[in-house]
Amino acid sequence: MARKGNKTGEWARQHLNDPYVKKATSEGYRSRAVYKFQEIEQQDKLIRSGMLIADLGSAPGGWSQYIARRWGDRVKLVAVDLLEMDPLDKVRFIQGDFQDQSVLNLIDEFAQGQRFDLVISDMAPNITGVRSSDEAQYEALLDSVFDFCEARLKPGGNLLVKLFEGSAAHYYRREVKTKFKRGVVRKPKASRPKSREYYFLSTGFKPSKA
Numbered sequence: 276m277a278r279k280g281n282k283t284g285e286w287a288r289q290h291l292n293d294p295y296v297k298k299a300t301s302e303g304y305r306s307r308a309v310y311k312f313q314e315i316e317q318q319d320k321l322i323r324s325g326m327l328i329a330d331l332g333s334a335p336g337g338w339s340q341y342i343a344r345r346w347g348d349r350v351k352l353v354a355v356d357l358l359e360m361d362p363l364d365k366v367r368f369i370q371g372d373f374q375d376q377s378v379l380n381l382i383d384e385f386a387q388g389q390r391f392d393l394v395i396s397d398m399a400p401n402i403t404g405v406r407s408s409d410e411a412q413y414e415a416l417l418d419s420v421f422d423f424c425e426a427r428l429k430p431g432g433n434l435l436v437k438l439f440e441g442s443a444a445h446y447y448r449r450e451v452k453t454k455f456k457r458g459v460v461r462k463p464k465a466s467r468p469k470s471r472e473y474y475f476l477s478t479g480f481k482p483s484k485a
C-alpha cells in the first residue's frame with residue numbers, strides 16, 4: 276500500500292510540475308491534452324470554416340474548447356463522452372457511449388443529414404492489466420470508430436485517432452489503409468515520450484459503399 280501511495284504522490288508531483296499542465300492552467304484550458312491537438316491541428320491544418328466535426332471521447336473538454344475558442348460559430352461541433360463534461364459555449368455535448376444507438380441518434384439529429392468533415396478521437400481503452408483482453412477490447416473500440424466513419428464521415432473526410440503501440444494499433448493501421456487515401460503518424464511534444472500513445476491522422480476517406 277505504501278508503495279502505491281508513493282507512486283501516487285510521485286505522479287501528482289510530476290503532474291503539477293508538467294509545463295503543459297502549467298500552460299493549460301494559465302491559458303484556461305481544461306486539460307494538457309489540448310496541446311497535443313493544437314500541435315497536430317496547426318501542422319496539418321485540420322479545420323476550416325463550415326466544417327462539421329465530431330469529438331469522440333471529449334471530456335474534460337480540452338480539444339473541444341480549443342476548437343470552440345478558435346472557430347466558434349464558423350464550425351459545427353458535437354462532443355461525446357461517457358463522462359459528464361462541463362458545458363462549453365458553441366459545443367453540443369452528448370453524454371454516453373458513442374457506440375450506443377441512442378447516442379448515435381442524437382449525433383445524427385445534430386448533424387441534420389450532413390456527413391462529418393472531421394472525426395477526432397482521443398479515446399483511451401479501459402485498462403484491466405490483462406494485455407490480450409485489453410488489446411481485444413481496444414480493437415473493438417477502433418472498429419466502432421470505423422463503423423462511425425462508414426455511416427457518417429464524408430467521402431474525402433479526415434480522421435484523427437489516438438493509438439497505443441500494440442496489436443490493436445497494428446490492426447487499426449492495416450485496416451485504415453483500405454479506407455483512407457493517406458495516413459501519417461503524429462507524436463506531438465505534449466505526448467509524453469515514454470508513453471505508448473501516439474496519434475494517427477488519416478485523410479481522404481473512401482467509404483466502401485460509395
Ligand SMILES: C[S@@+](CC[C@H](N)C(=O)[O-])C[C@H]1O[C@@H](n2cnc3c(N)ncnc32)[C@H](O)[C@@H]1O
Nearest residue numbers: 306308332335336337338356357372373397398
Ligand atoms: C484522454 S480523455 C479525452 C481528453 C480530451 N481530448 C481533452 O482534451 O480534454 C479520453 C476520454 O474518452 C472517453 N471514452 C472512452 N471510451 C468512450 C466511449 N466508448 N464513448 C464515449 N467516450 C469514451 C473517456 O471517458 C475519457 O473521458
